[in-house]
Amino acid sequence: MTANRLRRLYSADEAEIVVVDQDDRHLYQPGLLFMPFGLTHVEDIVRPRGRQLHDGISYRQSAVDSVDIIDDQVLLADGTSLEYDVLVVATGAVLVPEETEGLTGPGWMEKVFTFYTPEGAAALEAALAAFDAGRVVINIIDMPIKCPIAPLEFAFLADWYFTERKMRDRVQLTFVTPLDGAFTKPVASQQLAGMLAEKHIELVTEFNTGEVDGVEGKLVSYDGREVPFDLAVVIPAHGGAEYVGRSEGLGDELNFVPTDMRTLQSKARPNIFVIGDATDVPTSKAGSVTHFEGDVLVENIVHFLVGDELEAVFDGHANCFIETGFHKALLIDFNYETEPLTGHFPTKVGLPLLKESRLNHLGKLMFQWFYWHSLLPGRDIPGIGAAMPTAGKTPASVD
Numbered sequence: 001m002t003a004n005r006l007r008r009l010y011s012a013d014e015a016e017i018v019v020v021d022q023d024d025r026h027l028y029q030p031g032l033l034f035m036p037f038g039l040t041h042v043e044d045i046v047r048p049r050g051r052q053l054h055d056g057i058s059y060r061q062s063a064v065d066s067v068d069i070i071d072d073q074v075l076l077a078d079g080t081s082l083e084y085d086v087l088v089v090a091t092g093a094v095l096v097p098e099e100t101e102g103l104t105g106p107g108w109m110e111k112v113f114t115f116y117t118p119e120g121a122a123a124l125e126a127a128l129a130a131f132d133a134g135r136v137v138i139n140i141i142d143m144p145i146k147c148p149i150a151p152l153e154f155a156f157l158a159d160w161y162f163t164e165r166k167m168r169d170r171v172q173l174t175f176v177t178p179l180d181g182a183f184t185k186p187v188a189s190q191q192l193a194g195m196l197a198e199k200h201i202e203l204v205t206e207f208n209t210g211e212v213d214g215v216e217g218k219l220v221s222y223d224g225r226e227v228p229f230d231l232a233v234v235i236p237a238h239g240g241a242e243y244v245g246r247s248e249g250l251g252d253e254l255n256f257v258p259t260d261m262r263t264l265q266s267k268a269r270p271n272i273f274v275i276g277d278a279t280d281v282p283t284s285k286a287g288s289v290t291h292f293e294g295d296v297l298v299e300n301i302v303h304f305l306v307g308d309e310l311e312a313v314f315d316g317h318a319n320c321f322i323e324t325g326f327h328k329a330l331l332i333d334f335n336y337e338t339e340p341l342t343g344h345f346p347t348k349v350g351l352p353l354l355k356e357s358r359l360n361h362l363g364k365l366m367f368q369w370f371y372w373h374s375l376l377p378g379r380d381i382p383g384i385g386a387a388m389p390t391a392g393k394t395p396a397s398v399d
């Protein structure tokens, strides 16, 4: 998206643009949520990368080994290097399941799964299809994670899935989170906790998982609490890309890149900008955020290259459809200052916020089309801008 937008602004004589990625499989990650329920398959959510790039953008397929931020060079795993005037770090977040005791030990991919990878989501599809009774536990090991709402969506869809298979009464669903509620922000948290209760999904909060025991079938927290399971769906801890740790001065202890939350310039060097899950900015790690950041980031690269002051305007805007099962979904919209509220989006007339509707479900399904045809090519979506709209939102009041 960033490369495509920059290409549109600069001619080939003005700027050489190179995209580096380690593979040629661009995965539409929101689709992973639907795979375990047989609603989509990996071949429907993966496309080659070259097809997403406009003419005049070079594509280099190689892993990044490290970045030399003093000499302005990206060192590639194939032994070559690329010099840059401006570097955009867009290498996302990775799962670090090995950081949790027992998680990848006995039982991993047999009764302990994650749907955050294509392999995990496919294995979970088979496990769910074979499941006929017992305790299913959904556990977020630690924050931050990509799309913090996806585990709740999984719980809601599991309720729908087992209902459809006429076996919901034989399955106990439990949602186990390190947070003090169903979600991070008070209004949404209260609303979503109510929905879990309505759907008879047990909520266990402030549970910091220290160990996953795939033999005995139990999660054990650091403070000694236990949650038993027959099948666990775990969202492992996340970190930034490993090469960030090998690039002196670039990242923090989790390999995320310290980034100015308003300009999206890295704190390491003025000619390094950061977008998406790779940043440490205090908003969700979500595709919508990445999209909204893109507007500000590209403008600021243009300012930087001519020596102008950067615009400190990114507001942390995040926007997410929350699939709730039975062909319905909620929508949430928030930023650094404003928590997800009820009302409508983007104005007083529009999609309902924090309220289940079929329209939101259609929005969620249509989003994949927008992703490939609007977001990645760097086109604007009419009526949806980088700044969070305030019209239509109901001010917060939580009992």
Ligand SMILES: Cc1cc2nc3c(=O)[nH]c(=O)nc-3n(C[C@H](O)[C@H](O)[C@H](O)COP(=O)(O)OP(=O)(O)OC[C@H]3O[C@@H](n4cnc5c(N)ncnc54)[C@H](O)[C@@H]3O)c2cc1C
Pocket (backbone or CB within 6 Å): 020, 021, 022, 023, 028, 029, 030, 031, 032, 033, 062, 063, 064, 065, 090, 091, 092, 093, 115, 116, 146, 147, 150, 241, 242, 243, 275, 276, 277, 278, 285, 286, 287, 288, 289, 290, 319, 320, 321
């Ligand atoms: C299950 C799930 C559901 C989700 N649902 C939603 C949703 O409904 N709505 C939403 O807005 N967001 C959702 N997200 C989050 C969304 O997918 C991410 O926030 C988004 O993809 C982030 O984009 P990114 O470009 O920062 O990182 P990514 O899309 O992860 O891209 C990072 C790229 O960097 C490359 N890379 C990494 N390391 C190296 C290296 N060393 N060398 C070369 N290349 C490297 C990778 O190959 C990858 O192509 C979901 C995520 C998951 C996992």
